[in-house]
Amino acid sequence: MTQATEHAPDDDAVITRSGAFADRDAWTAQGWCSIERALEVMGTRSTMILLREVYYGANRYEDLARRTGLSEAVTAARLKQMVADGLLTRRPYREPGARTRSEYVLAPRGRQLFPLVVALMEWGGSLDGPRGGVELAHADCGGRLGAAVRCEQGHDVSLAETEARIVRREPHRGAAKE
Amino acid sequence: MTQATEHAPDDDAVITRSGAFADRDAWTAQGWCSIERALEVMGTRSTMILLREVYYGANRYEDLARRTGLSEAVTAARLKQMVADGLLTRRPYREPGARTRSEYVLAPRGRQLFPLVVALMEWGGSLDGPRGGVELAHADCGGRLGAAVRCEQGHDVSLAETEARIVRREPHRGAAKE
């Protein structure tokens, strides 16, 4: 749960700003914040809840509408938008004696949201609710899942060790990783 | 980026449902989903953006309003709500020759959102935008940060190895872990 702690107690730690970002007020460009960009796509409740059901293996329009409890109008609109945003892919299928229909499966960009989904579930589950709920576990060992912050070298990283820096349109790896 | 891969290619993997949750339609209790619970608190854009600025070290009302670009009305309302939800704590301070004011610092529950913040930034940054932006790095080694899914035993866990199960109000660790 707690990150690697050989540094100071995290109690007051925040992200360190470096370079041009050190003076926070000098940096007010539009669209710099990847959180805002992410929220433009993932920002609505219906998107997250539909994604949840797809992660749980629901693929068809009717199942998705029923299990999420969303209205058909919103389900249809959101699914269309999620396909356009690259979260889901339409895949045709055909049951015997029925016409061809399409089901919705995770696209790479949707699958890359796995840590976010886990982080959200973990945090939501830690809120003191009297009710139980669903939690995720490692099938192999049964241990509960959680999201951890790591760097490319594999080190666990705490808030106190985190630094924010500005990048200038480096070619994004992972975007075309189809 | 990709999880441990000695299993099948993740291309069609979803979360495995076990126990009473195996029949997804039989389980329709309200409030079971920790994602929905998390979204009740974190579900608005303004909450995430304010949290971002606090993570970047902004603590005072005026700074928060200006740097987030939110209106003062929303800033005040949201800060109050975030304090009530346990994300932030008010802390009084006093500048020489000014009256006592209060600033907003991360509370434990807000600090526990670190993996979520990182996951959101990482994913948002991977969306092909022509513009650069801010990214996070490990201060010690300079490596980029990302969110990873792990179990309690420390194993990296892929989607294919993930299992969902129902828990019955086990005492939540981490809630009172101050």
Next chain:
DNA sequence: CACCTGGCTTTTGTCGGCCGAAGTCAGATG
């Protein structure tokens, strides 16, 4: 003690998310 300033609160209006119900449409069935 009148004034200023910073930290909110209130008011008004717009926009988008969501629901519920009704309408559309294509293709399989009888």
Next chain:
DNA sequence: CATCTGACTTCGGCCGACAAAAGCCAGGTG
């Protein structure tokens, strides 16, 4: 060829998120 069904679309209507602007108040300054 009429009918049915599943997958949407369209049409009000409500409600919460947010912006802009004005008002309020406590405490420090002249």
